[in-house]
Amino acid sequence: MTAASLWPRYAEPADLAAIEAVPLTERSLPESTYALLQRAAAWWPDHPATTVLPEAARWREPVRRTFGELLADVHRYANLLRDLGVRRGDAVALMSPNCADLVPATLAAQLAGVAAPLNGGLSRDHLGELLRLSGARVLITAGPELAPETWVTARTLAGELDVVLVLRPTGAAGAPAALPAIDGVRVGYLADLAAAHDAADFAGERPVASDLAALFHTGGTTGAPKLAAHTHANEVADAWMIAANSLLDAGSVVFAALPLFHVNALVVTLLAPLFKGQHAVWAGPLGYREPALYGEFWKIVEHHRIAAMSAVPTVYAVLAQCPVDADIASLRFAMVGASPLPAAVREGFQTHTGVTLVEGYGLTEATCASARSFPDAPRPGTVGQRLPYQRMKVVHPETREELPRGETGVLEISGPTVFPGYVVGRDENAYVLDGLGKLSDGWLNTGDLARLEADGFVHLAGRVKDLIIRGGHNIDPAMIEDALLTHSQVTAAGAVGRPDEHAGEVPVAYVTLTSGATATEADLVAWAADRVPERAAAPKAITVLDALPVTDVGKPYKLALRADATRRAIAEALAPFDGVTVDAVIEDGTVTATITLPSDVDESKVRATLGRYTVPTRLTSQGRP
Known part of the structure; x- marks a missing residue:
């Protein structure tokens, strides 16, 4: 393997063709996430791999691991899981906010079995259903010191488990709290139970590329959750596509604050840095939801020489209001995804900081990332160019006939990152997977409306279900939201269709305003009417809210707005x-x-x-x- 084969030049859009001239199979990618970690530990054993902050106020008291130490802890934890009966096809559930031990625990779960991260904020019924679907009998969870509410939830789920392994806060000192006995369930602290296990090697069966690595739950906060399966090949390929970015070299430092139950946190800020020996600095358990983080953020960037970060648009809207009180010259670019980036947020952040926002696009069913932008070659109005070896096309929403370049339809993706399906059951040998209508001949229906440029750049036009259809005319809610966000007192906007007896739907909008704002709802209706490009798209009503609804990973939750609009209309x-x-x-x-x-x-x-x-x-x- 040569450096050129593993790391082609990938700094501008024109590089895509040269990269794909070499088959992905000749890139010498590791067979699994474990093999990726092994290689990193062999190449950079003493280099810092992870630095985890206990909380924003104590960011100068982190817990650090070198790549060698990270591998050793993964071995210990995986060998403990093996001794507890976990085998290659068995899921290990993980339910905890981010902490120092959750990182190796997640990798260990993928080594010994299959990681099944859970969002502890979901309802008890949803969590129970996800456990049932995964078949997990072992749960790694936050203990009473780290996240009391999560610990209470874990105890309510314990009757469906054989083992509960408990995590302590980052940098916890002193004796841990005594854990209660749970009838029929083995309960103990993960680090204590794993301490005596072998740190030099894993005693069990090592994963191969086609084995499942993880089960990620998808969906919002309502409806039956689904478990999307990822293979080791999926995760390694997508992580390589992200790491191939020539703008970040070996040793660059990335900032991580999204929860590890989200694919972005796993693939972008945990797996991708392993490829080049990059150092990941992790925020405390609340991540970007910790208010105190924003007062310390620029000092953290300066201290650790952060080169890149990844967050959702709402984070950058807040950072654009935080005085830059440190030297942030190291921050080369900031990645943004999960939801559309309003033009006002982009302009505000970049003007305030001088740091370029780089949009990306992806979804759990395609592992994580499928498109990226280039800070030195901006393409306004797009979410970036498709990543190498991922194919894209736009099809008619009903016939699935491929549409010509430049026409808007449903975006479909194929390639090495497309997931094998959702977990719908389990037979005596393995999980039963089904695409549930999203997979056809290797192509994934993303549910996103888009148009493609000839060189692979993607213009999103909203979700198929988010379209406002007024008298048969399709209205992209983004044009309404963008117009409202140009108002100096509007901080967020969401447009949806309200039922109408004549037109089927008419557009309405919901906004949040700056503190002390004087704009009325009538003022905003008039503002939008003057600026929305299409007369039919001008919102008929605007409602001011304290906060727009979001999912548990910070994505706009339009269904809640549609429900409110429906209630009002009826x-x-x-x-x-x-x-x-x-x-x-x-x-x-x-x-x-x-x-x-x-x-x-x-x-x-x-x-x-x-x-x-x-x-x-x-x-x-x-x-x-």
């Missing part, structure tokens, strides 16, 4: 009927209006009114279903 339509109450619920990704009628209201007249709207409805009368 309540307005039924206002002539005294005593009628209206709500809107989200069920499996669909908004349903639920109406409760007093006994003296003529139900047939209510149904006639509702019949003018294309909204699923459910009627009940007071006192009876």
Whole structure:
């Protein structure tokens, strides 16, 4: 293997063709995430691999591991898991905010079995369903010192488990809290139970490229969650595509603060740095959700000479308001993804800091990243160029016929990062996987509307389900949101369709405002009417909220806005009927209006009114279903 074969030049869009002239199979990629870590430890045993901060206020008291130390801890933890009965096809659930020991625990779970990260903020029912789907009998979780609420949740799930392994806070000192006995479940601290295990090697079966590495849950905060399976080949290939970036060399420092139950945290800030011996500095357990982090952020960048970071747009909107009180010349660029980047956020952050925001695009079903931008070759209006060896096309949303370049349709992806399917069950040998309608002949339907340029740059046009369809005319909500975000007092905006008896849907918007803002909802309606490019897209109403709803990983949650818009529209339509109450619920990704009628209201007249709207409805009368 030569450096040229592993690391081709990849600094500008024109490099893509030369990279793909060499087959990916000739890039000498490691067979698994474990082999990737082994290689890093062999090449840079004494170089810093991870630095984890206990919390923002104590960022000068981190816990550090070299690549050699990281591998040793992974061996200890994996050998413990093996002794507990975990084998190649067995899932190990991990439910904890980020901490120093969660990083090696995650890699150890992929070595001994299959990692199944969980968001502890999900409902008890969702977590129980995810455990059932994964079949995990071992849970690695935050203990009472690290995250008391997560620990309480773990105890409620313990009846479905055989073993609960507990994590302490980063840099915890002194004797740990005594753990309660749980009937029929082995409970103990991970580090203590693993201390006596072999640190030099793993005693079990090593993973190969086709083995499953992880099961990541997808979906928002409602509806049945799904488990997307990743192979080791998926994760290694995507991590290499990210690490191939010529703008970050060996030894560069990256900042990590997204939760490890999110693929971006795993692939971008844990696996990709292993390729070049890069140092990852991890924020405390709250990550970007810790308010105190923002007051210390630029000093952390200066101290660690951070070269790159990855976050969602809302983080950069906040950082654009934080005085730059340190030397941040080391920060070459900042990566942004997970949701569309408003132009106002880009301009505000770059003007304030002098740091270029580099957009990317990806989804869990394609492992993580599928497109990247170039700080020295900006392409406004795009989320970047497709990554090497990933193929993209745009198809008609109904016929799946491929559309010509420049036309908007549904984006599909194929290549080495496309997942093998969702977990739908398990037989006596392995997981049963199914694409559930998203996979066809190796192509992944992303559900995103997009158009492609000839050189592989991607223009997103929203989610298929987010389109506002007014009288058969498709309206991209982004054009409304971008117009509102040009208002100096608007900090965030979300546009959705509100049911309408004449047009099917009409656009409405929700915004948040700066502290002390004076703009009224009527002012904002007028502002948007003057600036939205299409007259039909001008929002009919604007509602000011304290915060826009987001999913647990910070993505805008449009379904909640659509539910509110539906409730308002149906309540307005039924206002002539005294005593009628209206709500809107989200069920499996669909908004349903639920109406409760007093006994003296003529139900047939209510149904006639509702019949003018294309909204699923459910009627009940007071006192009876």
